[in-house]
Amino acid sequence: MTTTSQVNPNVSDATARAAAQAAAKNQPVTFGKALNTALADALTAEKSVVIFGEDVGTLGGVFRITDGLTARFGNERCFDTPLAESGIVGMAVGMAMNGMRPVIEMQFDAFAYPAFEQINSHVAKMRNRTQGRLPLPMVIRIPYAGGVGGVEHHCDSSEAYYSHTPGLKVFTPSTVADAYLMLREAIDSEDPVIFFEPKKLYWSKEQVDLEALAAEYEARKAAKTEGVARIARAGKDATLITYGPSVSVAMEAAKLAAEEGISLEVVDIRTIVPFDDETVSASVRKTGRAIVVAEAQGFASVASEIVARVQERCFHSLAAPVLRVTGFDIPFPAPTLEKYNLPSAERILDTLDQLQWEA
């Protein structure tokens, strides 16, 4: 799943170099390990970084993303809190007000809802309310989305709520290299970042040299990649615009389409906020057709926003309406039924057929 980028030199350099070095060293790394390493490297690089949440200490988190951090950095740098999400976020706000860089974990997407008031009314607005005097550099990590056979309340794609809130940045990596790089960038950001981790990717592996990636990151620290989308696959007939857990699905669809002689470009948004209109528009202007693929329910969603932006900017280049493949507007289904709800390569290809191709 290594990729090339034609857009951002930072992204393309990093991923290309990582790919090359990994090939040389041939060490598969999981998405989860990349996140874990990013946290450890951030704790080492900056002493104001503190990590806390539910079960993140001794246990290392229910997904083991904070595994070993308490043992290595001590209970003051990575610790368990009482079971209260609003409390976790609210305390992080105060710590960020007072010189710290909290990186906190919400155990699952739906369990971040108790913290919604803190996130909306304070995390997002403190900088503005104080005319920039109280920035809140903090990261809220949220494992999200389905595809793992999770039960009720464990599979929500809740990115729209946060993307709709001015003052929050919203990141969601889809590759192992981005898991590392984007988490480091989020932690170094002066703005609060909601960091969405597609939980189905935690165990996915790629050939990535994490040490090289770390060196790469330190070297280019100031040059941000936020707001820069990634061309995950170059193509010319239509564009699939997607992010997070749906990137791999879109890649699969592109592969199948190629077998039928259709060349699909796949754009990985990476950061929903800030949004990279330029890369997305350039791709759609080139191909003239677009489908937005996202796992979240489609009504009033991030996918809807992307469709609107594309038609505002690319209307005269479009040969067909911009369509969407999203989750249905239903509560996320039970494990036995989730496959009917999740966007699939087949559903993407069916939708592709509707893009008014000339006979």
Place this chain on the structure above:
Amino acid sequence: MSTDATADRISEVSQKFGISPEDYMLPARHMINLLDPDGTLRPQDQQGTEPGHEYPLPSPARLMEAYSALVTGRRVNDQNSALVRQGRMAVYPSSHGQEACQVAAALCLEDGDWLFPTYRDTVAVLTKGVAPMEVMTSFRGEWHCGYDPKAYNCAPMATPLTTQLLHAVGVAHAAKLRGENTVVVAMCGDGATSEGDFHEALNFAAVFNLPVIFFVQNNKYAISVPFSQQSAAPSLAHKAVGYGMAGERVDGNDLMALMSVMTRAVRLAREGNGPLLIEAHTYRMQAHTNADDDKRYREDAEVIEWKAKDPVTRMQAYLDDAGLLTEEAAAKITEAAEAVAKDLRDGMNQDANTDPRELFEHVFSTKTPQLAEQQALLVDELDREEA
């Protein structure tokens, strides 16, 4: 950083007082009250104090400093209410009747300590040192809080009830991790104690053994809803023991008692004994804000009854009797209060300095391309308007 540590500290400090940990955490049997409504010092056995809950009288100098802030606070409340009536300010939640609480909340702190106020706590914010016109910025209808929280160690006045208590916990926690001995006073009202964040904040503060004083002004109403409909607890201060912290009740119209209780709480917290919960019994003499009509939910008789317990006349009577309030001292205090009121009048006479272009500047550290676009749109509209 564990409950064990908190329990150990509590048992240690209660032993020092020669009482059980439970008796240390439970409020004294009666609320702490040093001065009668007419300003006479109550006999020592009627002050509500008991072993482990001892409250010495503050020094005369301290009392005079507090009284001066009290007089200014009352003047500010009344000036602001007048400015609202004259249409020169958008909204004002007056704390008329509660000024003693607010003065004590700010004066008990030392340099470097933090205050977390609510919308009701203008007088506390002023007493913490924030410039009068800066305090009033948001009530004027501007989009920001008006002051630099870091310059004054005073958080923006919070409106979403009790959310700020958790921020107070975070500020204390960060300070503790860095080895700084910062005490934080976090304020809220009686109604607000029903919110979930109140519970989460008290629990976090106790579990992490943090020097936070939760200071509740029980003014008997949450807008229209009387206290009896907020809680069935014996008192709000009794909630403390459930979290493993000490609680106390104090007469919130008795500045002398408040100064004594708050000063002791700050000392205990600074010495590492964890958080405390202080409930001050007071009364909101005016409507919730100028937009509220309190005739719809309470009787005049009740308000009149509380007028007799006024914190300003009570303290004045005591200081007069004690020979501390000389004519010269009284004149100086009035003069200081009038200067602040004049500041407010002059300030409010000037137009607010609001530039709509600025609305995009502080949403993020750097404007997103989308915000830059939207700002350009507005700038263009404004330019055409001016042309």
